[in-house]
Amino acid sequence: MSALLPASLRADFPILHQDVGGKPLVYLDNGATSQKPRAVIDALVRYYERDNSNVHRGLHALSMRATDGYEAARTRVARFIHAADPAEIIFTRGTTEGVNVVARSLAARLKPGDVILTTEIEHHSNLVPWQQAAKASGATIRYVPVLGTDAELGLDLDALDRLLTPQVKVFAFTHLSNTLGLMLDAAALCARARAVGAVTVIDAAQSVGHEPIDVQAIGCDFLVFSGHKMCGPTGIGVLYGRRALLDTLAPAETGGGMVVSVTYEGATWKPAPERFEAGTPNVADAIGLAAACDYLDAIGRPAISAHDHALAAKAHAALAELPGIRIIGPRLGQPRGGLVSFAFADAHAHDVVTFADQDGIALRGGHHCNQPLMRKLGITSTTRASFYLYNNEEEIDALVRSMHRILKFFAG
Amino acid sequence: MSDLTDLYQSVILDHNKRPRNRGRPPTANRVATGDNPSCGDNCTVYLHLDPAGRVDAIGFDGSGCAISQASTSLMTTQVKGKTASEAEALFNEFKQIVTSGHPPEEMSDLAAFAGVHAFPARIKCATLGWHAALEAFKQPASA
Known part of the structure; x- marks a missing residue:
């Protein structure tokens, strides 16, 4: 029933098996660059x-x-x-x-x-x-x-x-x-x-x-x-x-x-x-x-696409529940890729990314090489979580927990 | 490892939420803008100098992370009443704090930024407003 790929895929990527600042690495910056399997x-x-x-x-x-x-x-x-x-x-x-x-x-x-x-x-x-x-x-x-x-x-x-x-x-x-x-x-x-x-x-x-x-x-x-x-x-x-x-x-x-x-x-x-x-x-x-x-x-891009979309949908739905958050992008159900871009009312994307990094989570924050669009949308930056074949639902949970912590810190 | 609370000290959060000297003072006649192209932060600093060359009005506009906004806000409070060379000396002291992590011997709000040193990627955020201010000193006064 699950659209997700087998968890065993993670074993193909040596870099994923490390701690960052004492926390297991959660790599959600795949839009910037992906990790490399052992075969490559x-x-x-x-x-x-x-x-x-x-x-x-x-x-x-x-x-x-x-x-x-x-x-x-x-x-x-x-x-x-x-x-x-x-x-x-x-x-x-x-x-x-x-x-x-x-x-x-x-x-x-x-x-x-x-x-x-x-x-x-x-x-x-x-x-x-x-x-x-x-x-x-x-x-x-x-x-x-x-x-x-x-x-x-x-x-x-x-x-x-x-x-x-x-x-x-x-x-x-x-x-x-x-x-x-x-x-x-x-x-x-x-x-x-x-x-x-x-x-x-x-x-x-x-x-x-x-x-x-x-x-x-x-x-x-x-x-x-x-x-x-x-x-x-x-x-x-x-x-x-x-x-x-x-x-x-x-x-x-x-x-x-x-x-x-x-x-x-x-x-x-x-x-x-x-x-x-x-x-x-x-x-x-x-x-x-x-x-x-x-x-x-060998895995098949239709399966990878379904996996990415399932994770993005889960993240999209969970993040949208947080107070003071704006999801920037097309609605779920519209043709979209496996990433979620969002902005907080009280915290700038760079602060968000620095905080997430302390939780071992790699995100991208900034204008994403898209300055005119940011200007048009009236925002200076967004935080982006982008998913790939080795990501899993536990990592989405970790992301949402981290974002919740950041919201509390900056709203407090 | 460095805790984030070191970086986001209450003084930084305070200046971020309630920035001092935001906006262009009516008397301002010198202006300079700093950009951080890698992240899109920007900051414009407005100055007016009295006949002795001391800042008697200062303000800023711009957008960016908590570090850059708070640092610029705090900078405006520190630079007020200073000459260009005094402001530059203060900036050197500030740079020392954010790169070494050692607070100055005298008590100063600038010490709040000592935590930045553990986050090298954020040093340029902390210095953005200072660079704009020093640049503004050098601008010719407009009529």
Whole structure:
């Protein structure tokens, strides 16, 4: 009957088995980064102990093994998001680099009068690069507004009809808001954008490790994410791009590994993915990311999603009972992810996080790289608890107890 | 390990709940703003100096955690009547307290912030208002 995953999963994550300040660690900051299973750590160690070498240029055994591992990782990631072709997978440092590469490459084609459309709920990493692209090209940036207040927040999708004009050349939006937990219907938004000929860019940083993703069913042109929020290593991320589009884009960086031939006068570019991977790539972490894909797919993202949602619903309901608390985000039952964002009338989020830390609980407090949204909502910060496959109901109870203690302290 | 009650001493909670000198004094003619980009805290300090260069009016606006709000509130009470160099000396003393955890020899409300030293991530919260105030001293007086 329970939607929860087996508790035995926790044994896969060595870091969880420690005390913080004398209390068992309760890690609820998965929206910032996730913990790593033994399988991912082992893959990194194995690579460095056995196969480490440079890729794509050596002819010796280690180089061939490293190249095979790196390219197998590309194929594995393609399968993880149902890309049609491994060549559509470009390894980056993370979501931020992915958005920057697309924004810079697309900016070269934009001109005054064109519109870049995004939303008011974007993380700075899917906002600032587009502002820069607008400045560089003379295009105009517009935002789909948020609607409602506090626990009723949503995106004003009716405004899309007005905003999605033929002048819109790019529509960039988050799949799952890191601040609100609001989940957008990516396939529906892409269909509407496609009708006006806009290129679609999806920030899937918060969703890809939690929800099933099928880029072909979604119908997006680009989708970006980071490895470290989905049980993979830091420093590795993915830019998925539709093949036909990728090969028309100028590379954001140039150098070795991405050229066909070079003369003193100039150079020609390889097709994707090498075109976008100048220099020695992050081989080890790509291999670690593939191990994370294996790990998550063995459990299944539908099961992970159900688990996260069950925990978020429990936390949402329990926290909403506390006096002087505002839950900031969509209602339960609305499409949402496994996180709860909230604000106290009497305590600032940083004070809340410091107190929770004393109870061994890791939370995030602040503006969540979302300053314009905070300003619009009339708050300076929220506290966020974000859940993942290894969290359990006892940890929600610990969270609620801790929040109760904080309320009493600051109200007293 | 450090207890939170050390950090959130009653004097800090008091200044957080009932901040002193909140708002812009009517005579203020120097202003500076401090931002803490990593957490979004911000603080604006307003000053007016008498002909001898001493603060005769001070106020602040802004939002942030209890530590930053209380520290700024307390700062305004301490800096009133001081010159720029006296305020800077006081700030150095305050910095010493929050980084070392040792309260000063003389009794002072600033000692309430000694507990901050056990929470290095919060030192920048405690010094935000002070930085804004010292910056405000340096601003040219507006008409």
